[in-house]
Amino acid sequence: MKYQTIRLRVNGEERDVAVKPFERLNDVLRATLLLTGTKRGCDTGGCGACTVIVGGRPVYSCMMPAIQAEGKEIVTIEGIARDGKLDPIQEAMIRHGGIQCGFCTPGVIMSAKALLASNPRPTEADIREALAGNLCRCTGYVKIIEAVMMAAEQSGGRKAR
Amino acid sequence: MLYEFESRGLLSGVTILIDISKLGLDYVKEDSSGLRIGASTTFTDALRSRQINSRPAFGALADALSAIRPVQVRNVATLGGAICSGLPVLDLPPASVAVRAKIALAGSRGRRTLDVEDFFLGFLETALKRGEFLMEVRVPRPPAHTGSAFQKLETNSVDWAVLSVATSVTLTNDKVSNARIVFGGGVVGAVPRRATEAEEAMVEAAATEDVIGRAAEEASRSTEFADDERASADYRRQVARVLVRESLANSVERARRDKG
Numbered sequence: 001m002k003y004q005t006i007r008l009r010v011n012g013e014e015r016d017v018a019v020k021p022f023e024r025l026n027d028v029l030r031a032t033l034l035l036t037g038t039k040r041g042c043d044t045g046g047c048g049a050c051t052v053i054v055g056g057r058p059v060y061s062c063m064m065p066a067i068q069a070e071g072k073e074i075v076t077i078e079g080i081a082r083d084g085k086l087d088p089i090q091e092a093m094i095r096h097g098g099i100q101c102g103f104c105t106p107g108v109i110m111s112a113k114a115l116l117a118s119n120p121r122p123t124e125a126d127i128r129e130a131l132a133g134n135l136c137r138c139t140g141y142v143k144i145i146e147a148v149m150m151a152a153e154q155s156g157g158r159k160a161r
Numbered sequence: 162m163l164y165e166f167e168s169r170g171l172l173s174g175v176t177i178l179i180d181i182s183k184l185g186l187d188y189v190k191e192d193s194s195g196l197r198i199g200a201s202t203t204f205t206d207a208l209r210s211r212q213i214n215s216r217p218a219f220g221a222l223a224d225a226l227s228a229i230r231p232v233q234v235r236n237v238a239t240l241g242g243a244i245c246s247g248l249p250v251l252d253l254p255p256a257s258v259a260v261r262a263k264i265a266l267a268g269s270r271g272r273r274t275l276d277v278e279d280f281f282l283g284f285l286e287t288a289l290k291r292g293e294f295l296m297e298v299r300v301p302r303p304p305a306h307t308g309s310a311f312q313k314l315e316t317n318s319v320d321w322a323v324l325s326v327a328t329s330v331t332l333t334n335d336k337v338s339n340a341r342i343v344f345g346g347g348v349v350g351a352v353p354r355r356a357t358e359a360e361e362a363m364v365e366a367a368a369t370e371d372v373i374g375r376a377a378e379e380a381s382r383s384t385e386f387a388d389d390e391r392a393s394a395d396y397r398r399q400v401a402r403v404l405v406r407e408s409l410a411n412s413v414e415r416a417r418r419d420k421g
Contacts, residue, residue, distance in 0.1 A: 001176060021178040022167040045234060046319045057205065057236040064237055065163055068182055111233070132318070133231025 006070045010035065011079025019066045026050045026061035029076060037077035037106050041135075048134030051107035052076045058114040060133075077106035080113060089113055089151040098147035100138035108134045112148045122152055162246065181294055186241070189213060195302035200241025200295040204229055207240060217415030218260070219300065221309035221327045225256035228311065230318040241295045244277075247285040249346025250321045254281060255353040256311045258343045259327035260300050268293035281352040304339075305421025306332040310411035312404045313345070316391070323392045324348055326404040330368065330412040337363045337372070342380045342405055348387040348397060356380035356405075368413040377405035 003018040010033060017032050029035045029052065041049030043062050050061040055072040080087040089112050092098070099105050108131060115122055115130035122130070127148050136144060166172050186199035189210035196212055196219065204226045213219045213226075229235055229252060243253040244264065254277070262277040269292045277298075280288045289295070309329035313322040325345030331338050340363040342356040359380035366372045381401035388394040 001172070001178065021180070022163045022172060024164050044319075048231070048233065051233055054236075058233050059236050060233045062164075063234070065180075067180055130232060133233045 004067075006067055008033075008066070008069060008074060009072070010074045011076060012073075017066070021065065021067060023066050024062055025052070025054070025059075025064045025066045025069050025074070028066040029061060029074075035076050035078050039103055039106060041103070041107075046135070047104070048107040048111065049104050051110045051134060053110055053114050056114070056117065058111045058130075058133075075110070075113070077109060080109070087113065088155045089116070089148065092147040092151035092154070093144070096143050096147040096150055098139060098144040100136075104134055104136040104138075108136065108144055112151065115148070116152055116155065120152065120155065122148075124149065127152075162242075181241075182239075186296060187239075193302070194299070196300040198240050198298045198300075200245075200297060201239050202241075204235035204238045204240070204243075205232070208235070216303070217419040218303040218307035218309060218329070218421075220411065220415045221256040221259045221311045221329060222253075222300075224311035225252040225327065228252050228313060240298055244280070244298065245287060245289060245295050247281070247283075247287045249281050249284070249352045250348075252311065252313060252322070252325055252345065255325055255327040255343040255345040256309075257298065257300075258353045258355065259309050259311070259329045259341050260303070261329075261341075263299040263301065264288075264295060265297045265299055266293045267296045272296070274299070278353075278355075281346065283351040284347075286351075303329075303419075303421075304331055304333075306416050306419050307339075307421075308332075308412040308415025308417070308419055309341075310408045310415065312408045312411075314400050314404065321347060321391065324386075324397050324400045324404060326401065326408045327353075328405065328408040328412045330363075330409065330416050332368060332413070332416045335367060337366055337368050340364065340376070340409075342376065342409070344380075344384060344401070348389075348391075349384055354384065356384055358383050359405075368416075370410075373406055373409045373413065376409060377402050380405045 008015050029038050039049035041047035045060045045063040052061045053075040089109050182201045186201040188199040189212045190197045191212040208226045257277045264275045264280045311327040313325035315322045327343045329341045340360045344354050346352045359376045363376050381398050386394040386397035
């Protein structure tokens with residue numbers, strides 16, 4: 001099959017990329033656009049390390065053909081800091097020890113980012129549900145969930161229940 | 162899945178791939194004939210649709226759609242994909258049999274509509290012919306006081322279910338006028354299988370706990386379950402009794418709320 005040029009909108013920038021029809025968004029982000037913050041983990045939609053936000057929704061970039069992301073806003077971990085300042089979720093993850101080896105962290109943060117964008121005052125159950133598709137083998141999740149609750153409180157200004 | 166096919170060399174003879182995701186087949190509509198769900202509707206969009214949520218009769222669909230975790234999968238998984246992948250072990254196939262769904266296909270030779278029960282032929286085998294694709298899943302308007310439900314037991318969200326069950330019940334004057342009990346495929350033979358004897362035994366009976374219990378007993382007794390690395394046939398039989406009972410109880414409760 002031949003390469004085709006598609007235009008992706010990644011972190012607010014238009015990027016023209018040559019892709020084969022079956023190429024996954026994960027490979028295009030990492031190998032073509034060199035946005036390696038998004039990880040490649042299990043490759044089968046089970047671990048969540050490759051999570052990015054497409055059209056406002058968290059998706060596994062290893063399960064989405066790049067051509068299906070055309071015309072939608074793609075946000076990766078590289079795109080959430082503003083003017084050199086980390087996103088409140090990134091800050092909270094660092095401050096509350098939600099990071100150990102760091103491999104799952106970009107995916108976790110993107111899932112949390114999508115959650116807080118649609119639900120600024122999540123309950124702990126909401127956070128657990130939103131992060132259910134992101135595996136972490138180091139932290140045991142407690143610190144991650146605390147970090148997301150803190151980030152929600154800080155940006156939403158209301159205490160999460 | 163596409164990538165997996167490619168990496169296994171299964172696409173080597175393929176020169177053109179057609180992406181049908183931009184054909185506008187992402188919709189959930191309801192008209193006088195019933196529910197129509199476009200093939201490229203994601204699980205997330207289907208779950209949010211008023212049409213599916215407003216009728217307890219479609220409860221099996223809502224249960225099966227929300228049983229797919231996590232959210233990252235629901236955001237990209239489509240009804241068409243779940244039906245056409247030919248994996249009867251998935252949750253949607255038994256749920257669609259329980260609600261009597263029809264499969265509307267289109268292709269270069271025209272259009273045709275099949276009962277979903279005739280669509281699944283075996284493991285990775287469906288009635289889809291070369292040059293055909295799924296346009297929409299249709300659910301004929303169920304009579305008032307119909308309720309349906311879906312239940313599964315799984316060891317984790319990535320693996321296939323140990324057992325899955327979808328049921329539907331229609332009540333007329335608080336008696337069962339129609340019932341369906343469907344086991345998910347893979348563990349009862351390749352494709353979803355109905356427990357027809359247990360279904361028939363419920364008809365004309367009052368929807369009591371006792372009747373539900375006996376139907377569950379009959380369904381688990383009369384069905385042959387697979388014995389494999391996930392569970393023994395014996396264990397599945399016990400699980401079946403519990404899941405059918407719970408699913409039927411949910412269906413009856415929903416049927417009582419269903420206004421048609």
